[in-house]
Amino acid sequence: MTQSIDTIAIVGAGLAGAKAAETLRSEGYDGRVVLIGDEPERPYERPPLSKEYLRGESGEAPHVHDDGFYDEHSIELMCSTRVTGIDAGFQELMLEGDQRLGYDRLLLTPGAVPRRLDVPGARLEGIHYLRTLADSQRIAERIDAGQRLVVVGAGWIGSEIAASAREKGCEVTIVEVASLPLERVLGPELGQFYLDLHRDHGVEFLPETSVERFEGGDAIERVSTRDGGSLDADFVVVGIGVAPRTGLLENSGIRIDNGIVVDEHLQTNLPNVFAAGDAANARHPFYRRHLRLEHWDNALHQGPAAARNMLGAREAYDRIPYFFSDQYDAGMEYVGHATDWDEAVIRGDTSAGEFVAFWLNDGRVVAGLNLNVWDVNDQIRDLIRSRQRVDSRELTNPQIPISRLQDLGSMEAIGAWASEGGSS
Numbered sequence: 001m002t003q004s005i006d007t008i009a010i011v012g013a014g015l016a017g018a019k020a021a022e023t024l025r026s027e028g029y030d031g032r033v034v035l036i037g038d039e040p041e042r043p044y045e046r047p048p049l050s051k052e053y054l055r056g057e058s059g060e061a062p063h064v065h066d067d068g069f070y071d072e073h074s075i076e077l078m079c080s081t082r083v084t085g086i087d088a089g090f091q092e093l094m095l096e097g098d099q100r101l102g103y104d105r106l107l108l109t110p111g112a113v114p115r116r117l118d119v120p121g122a123r124l125e126g127i128h129y130l131r132t133l134a135d136s137q138r139i140a141e142r143i144d145a146g147q148r149l150v151v152v153g154a155g156w157i158g159s160e161i162a163a164s165a166r167e168k169g170c171e172v173t174i175v176e177v178a179s180l181p182l183e184r185v186l187g188p189e190l191g192q193f194y195l196d197l198h199r200d201h202g203v204e205f206l207p208e209t210s211v212e213r214f215e216g217g218d219a220i221e222r223v224s225t226r227d228g229g230s231l232d233a234d235f236v237v238v239g240i241g242v243a244p245r246t247g248l249l250e251n252s253g254i255r256i257d258n259g260i261v262v263d264e265h266l267q268t269n270l271p272n273v274f275a276a277g278d279a280a281n282a283r284h285p286f287y288r289r290h291l292r293l294e295h296w297d298n299a300l301h302q303g304p305a306a307a308r309n310m311l312g313a314r315e316a317y318d319r320i321p322y323f324f325s326d327q328y329d330a331g332m333e334y335v336g337h338a339t340d341w342d343e344a345v346i347r348g349d350t351s352a353g354e355f356v357a358f359w360l361n362d363g364r365v366v367a368g369l370n371l372n373v374w375d376v377n378d379q380i381r382d383l384i385r386s387r388q389r390v391d392s393r394e395l396t397n398p399q400i401p402i403s404r405l406q407d408l409g410s411m412e413a414i415g416a417w418a419s420e421g422g423s424s
């Protein structure tokens with residue numbers, strides 16, 4: 001370990017930052033660790049904020065660590081403290097209130113912020129966005145009051161909020177520019193599955209339209225849509241995506257392009273500055289290009305990898321992307337990264353609510369989604385990593401274990417496997 005690292009500063013006390021601080025200590029680093037976040041809370045996990053925490057099922061806030069953890073590990077956690085800029089030449093952070101903090105290594109984990117909808121009436125009371133614990137608590141109060149909700153955007157967050165609000169008995173309408181929920185990521189087949197799921201639970205889905213304006217006195221009363229519709233609403237949640245939080249890096253000399261640009265070691269263009277989590281646009285060795293991922297799993301693993309690299313490990317971060325979502329009784333995991341594909345196939349029956357979907361490019365699996373089917377995710381990940389061509393008939397055949405597909409390059413091999421008795 002390099003002995004000259006006196007202070008490691010981490011900007012952003014979310015999941016990536018908190019796990020990085022934990023890793024510095026578990027790796028034996030005994031210098032100063034300062035974890036700075038602008039929220040009043042100690043670090044917490046965000047996925048429950050649209051699910052069980054929003055529905056009031058979990059009670060406790062989903063903190064990453066116990067209350068005493070940071071003191072016990074001599075991690076200086078500075079809450080409610082905003083970093084306003086970086087003086088990379090002097091290796092100093094500028095903090096709100098004209099304070100400065102010197103660092104030898106800097107990890108940037110500032111996460112992302114919701115994109116705002118800029119239409120007339122956007123500032124009316126009752127229009128919400130969901131990123132923080134406080135946002136979730138405010139939306140939960142509305143849901144608990146059983147009010148009429150319009151959700152703008154049927155991405156992951158919008159879809160999960162709609163499901164949670166519906167489960168709690170709210171009237172819910174979703175307004176979406178695409179023709180199906182989650183269509184951009186999952187394509188039409190799975191988009192149709194999620195549309196049916198929401199409609200079966202009584203959600204009204206308005207496709208191919210968007211918000212023209214919000215109307216009301218001081219508070220929201222109606223949402224006017226571009227196709228001439230008018231929806232009564234007691235509250236609105238807008239979920240139209242997030243943008244990386246890179247404002248503090250202006251004039252720092254750190255390269256920004258769709259987030260903080262880092263190499264496969266999670267290092268920026270400045271040698272002592274690293275980045276991880278939602279804000280990092282990292283070179284991915286497997287995909288041979290940069291990826292900025294807004295997933296819990298990425299923050300969980302990239303933060304620690306950056307921490308090890310700050311201590312000199314030179315570890316390439318090449319984890320295959322993974323995320324999960326829970327809506328009503330449909331729990332799903334997605335592994336891989338598919339922005340385009342030439343074939344999508346399904347093993348199982350979508351109408352039974354238990355299936356595995358695969359996306360292929362040139363006969364190779366590039367992503368897989370298991371819905372209410374468990375313990376197959378690692379197998380799909382291995383299949384993606386193998387880059388092996390697979391026959392789509394094999395993929396859709398539930399008799400062939402997914403773990404065998406990697407070995408089965410041809411139909412003859414399947415025949416051999418079947419004649420062995422077909423057991424995995």
Ligand SMILES: Cc1cc2nc3c(=O)[nH]c(=O)nc-3n(C[C@H](O)[C@H](O)[C@H](O)COP(=O)(O)OP(=O)(O)OC[C@H]3O[C@@H](n4cnc5c(N)ncnc54)[C@H](O)[C@@H]3O)c2cc1C
Nearest residue numbers: 012014015016038046047083111277278294295296299323
């Ligand atoms: C409601 C919700 C549900 C989600 N559900 C899922 C899910 O089901 N599955 C999944 O895979 N992913 C999910 N995600 C995504 C996942 O939570 C994120 O990918 C993860 O939180 C990213 O962690 P991070 O540490 O990079 O950023 P964050 O968690 O955003 O943490 C960054 C922290 O840095 C602080 N900060 C930023 N700038 C400054 C500054 N200048 N000074 C001081 N502090 C600063 C921020 O306030 C924040 O506290 C969900 C996200 C949300 C919001």
